[in-house]
Amino acid sequence: MSAARDGFWGHSPDAPLDLGDLAAFEAESIVGRLADRTMPALADTLARAGNCSHPVRLAGRSTTIDRYTGEILSVFRSADEPLGLLYKPCGNRRDEVCPACSRIYARDTFELISTGLYGGKGVPESVSANPLLFVTLTAPSFGAVHRARKGKRPCRPRARIGACEHGVRLSCWAHHDDGDPVIGSPLCPECHDVDSAAVWQWHAPELWRRFTIALRRHVATTLGVRESELRKHARLEYAKVAEFQARGLVHFHALVRIDGSDGPGSPAPIPASRLTDVVRESAASAYTTAPPVDGRDVERVLRFGAQTDVRIVREGGVVGDQITAEQVAAYLAKYSTKSAGVDPTRPLPHHARLIDACQRLAARALAGCPFECGQRVADRHPRLCGVCVENPYALLGKWSRMLGFRGHFSTKSRRYSVTLGALRRARRRYQRIATNPRLAAAAKLDTRELEIQLMADDEETTLVVGAWTYQGTGWPRAGDKVLADAAAARAREYARWRAENRNAPTAHH
Ligand SMILES: [Zn+2]
Ligand SMILES: [Zn+2]
Ligand SMILES: [Zn+2]
Ligand SMILES: [Zn+2]
Structure with missing residues (x-):
C-alpha cells in the first residue's frame, strides 16, 4: 500500500489504476475500448454499477408513477444508458465473488449491528444501556x-x-x-468421524434455533416466571453470523442482548453477569436429534462443542473492557462476507472429504429409490421423486459445496435493529431522490428527517412499473471486469486511507 502521508495516491486524475498482470486478451479489449471511444461510456457504467464484478445485464424500461395522482414522475430506458443496457450490481455477499458488492453487504451488516448497539434509524438510543454479550458457539470435536x-x-x-x-x-x-x-x-x-461432522453441519441451523429456545426458557426460570409470560418481563434479541473454521465446520458468533418488556431501550430485568450464566447453561443443554441416514446408520444427538465463549460487551451502559461494541460490529461485518474458503475446483483434502461425505450420505439416504434419485444428489437443483423429497437428507448433496451448511450467514431476531431489506430500500429511495432533480430540490431536508423518510416502513408513495428482459451476466468485454475490480480496489484503499487518517479511533479489521 502506498498511501502518501499528505494525500491519497489515488486522488490524482493521472494516477493510473493498478491493473495487475493483464492477459493479452484483456489488454486487447481495453485498447479496443479506447480505439472505439466507448471508454467514457464504460467508465460511467462502472460507476453506476458500483464497480460490480458480474453485473446482471437487463434491457427494457421502467416508469415511476405517483401512487395517488397517477402522474408519471420519470421514465427510465436502458437504451438511453451509456452502453445501451442496464447493468445491475450482482449483490453477492461473498468477497471472492464480487469485492464491490460484498463491501456494500458488509457495510449494511455493520450498520444493522451497530444500530442494535447504539440505536438510530428508528431504534431508540437508550438501547445502548441494555446488557449485551458476545457469544461464540463452536462445533464439537469429531x-x-x-x-x-x-x-x-x-x-x-x-x-x-x-x-x-x-x-x-x-x-x-x-x-x-x-x-x-x-x-x-x-x-x-x-x-x-467425517460422517458425523457432515450430519452436525447439516443440522447446525436447527441446533442454533434450539439454543435460542433454551435461552428463553432459562431466562424465564431465572426470573421465576412462566415461559409464556416472558414477554411481559424481558425480550431477547440477537444478531449472529456463521463463520467457517479451518476444519470446515461453522462457528456461530452472536451478539445477545436483553431488553425490557417494551423492547429495545427499555430497562432489562437482569444484568449482563446473570445473562452470561444463562447463556452458558443454554449452550450446554441445547441439543437436537438427527435421524439415521439409512438402516445401517445410527441416530445422533447433536450438541455444541464444550468451548462456549461468552464475553460481556456491556454490563448495561458501561462498555466492558475486554472488547468494545464497535470492534464486535466490525468483526461480525467482516465475517459476513467470508465463505468456506473452499475452491470447489481445488478444495483442501479435508474439505474434499467433507464434500464427499455430504454427497455419499445423501446418496445412501436415497439409495432405495426406484427412480434413482440417489444418483442426482450432487445436482444444483436435483429433481427428486415425491418420496425422496421428504427425506431429511435429500438436499445434503446439493449443499455439499458449502460443506453441508445450508443456514444463513448472518441473521438476527426481528427486533434486534433494522433489517438489511430496510437498508436496501433506503438506498433505493435515496438514489431515486438523488437522480431526480425535482425530487432532490424538494428533499432539502435536514439529515435526520431525511433518514426518517428513507427508513420509513410505510408503503411507498411511488409505483415503479417495468418490463425487463435478462440479457446475461457479466461485463461484455474481458477488460471491463479488470477495470471494475481495479476501481473497486481503489475505492477500498481510499476508504481505508480515510479511516486511518481520521483522528477518531476507528474499528479494527
Ligand atoms: Zn457485484
Ligand atoms: Zn486412526
Ligand atoms: Zn499439527
Ligand atoms: Zn426418489
Whole structure:
C-alpha cells in the first residue's frame, strides 16, 4: 500500500489504476475500448454499477408513477444508458465473488449491528444501556485435528499417546503458522468421524434455533416466571453470523442482548453477569436429534462443542473492557462476507472429504429409490421423486459445496435493529431522490428527517412499473471486469486511507 502521508495516491486524475498482470486478451479489449471511444461510456457504467464484478445485464424500461395522482414522475430506458443496457450490481455477499458488492453487504451488516448497539434509524438510543454479550458457539470435536496455537506452543504435544489402530501417532509437535493448509485437517483421517461432522453441519441451523429456545426458557426460570409470560418481563434479541473454521465446520458468533418488556431501550430485568450464566447453561443443554441416514446408520444427538465463549460487551451502559461494541460490529461485518474458503475446483483434502461425505450420505439416504434419485444428489437443483423429497437428507448433496451448511450467514431476531431489506430500500429511495432533480430540490431536508423518510416502513408513495428482459451476466468485454475490480480496489484503499487518517479511533479489521 502506498498511501502518501499528505494525500491519497489515488486522488490524482493521472494516477493510473493498478491493473495487475493483464492477459493479452484483456489488454486487447481495453485498447479496443479506447480505439472505439466507448471508454467514457464504460467508465460511467462502472460507476453506476458500483464497480460490480458480474453485473446482471437487463434491457427494457421502467416508469415511476405517483401512487395517488397517477402522474408519471420519470421514465427510465436502458437504451438511453451509456452502453445501451442496464447493468445491475450482482449483490453477492461473498468477497471472492464480487469485492464491490460484498463491501456494500458488509457495510449494511455493520450498520444493522451497530444500530442494535447504539440505536438510530428508528431504534431508540437508550438501547445502548441494555446488557449485551458476545457469544461464540463452536462445533464439537469429531477427532483430533492440527491447529495453530498462540505463543510457541506445539500443535498436539501428547507424549504419552501412542499410535491409533491405523498406526498413526496421535500427537504433533509442529508449530503451524496461520494459513498453513494442514491446520484443521485430522491427525488420522480414519479415526476422524467425517460422517458425523457432515450430519452436525447439516443440522447446525436447527441446533442454533434450539439454543435460542433454551435461552428463553432459562431466562424465564431465572426470573421465576412462566415461559409464556416472558414477554411481559424481558425480550431477547440477537444478531449472529456463521463463520467457517479451518476444519470446515461453522462457528456461530452472536451478539445477545436483553431488553425490557417494551423492547429495545427499555430497562432489562437482569444484568449482563446473570445473562452470561444463562447463556452458558443454554449452550450446554441445547441439543437436537438427527435421524439415521439409512438402516445401517445410527441416530445422533447433536450438541455444541464444550468451548462456549461468552464475553460481556456491556454490563448495561458501561462498555466492558475486554472488547468494545464497535470492534464486535466490525468483526461480525467482516465475517459476513467470508465463505468456506473452499475452491470447489481445488478444495483442501479435508474439505474434499467433507464434500464427499455430504454427497455419499445423501446418496445412501436415497439409495432405495426406484427412480434413482440417489444418483442426482450432487445436482444444483436435483429433481427428486415425491418420496425422496421428504427425506431429511435429500438436499445434503446439493449443499455439499458449502460443506453441508445450508443456514444463513448472518441473521438476527426481528427486533434486534433494522433489517438489511430496510437498508436496501433506503438506498433505493435515496438514489431515486438523488437522480431526480425535482425530487432532490424538494428533499432539502435536514439529515435526520431525511433518514426518517428513507427508513420509513410505510408503503411507498411511488409505483415503479417495468418490463425487463435478462440479457446475461457479466461485463461484455474481458477488460471491463479488470477495470471494475481495479476501481473497486481503489475505492477500498481510499476508504481505508480515510479511516486511518481520521483522528477518531476507528474499528479494527
Ligand atoms: Zn457485484
Ligand atoms: Zn499439527
Ligand atoms: Zn486412526
Ligand atoms: Zn426418489
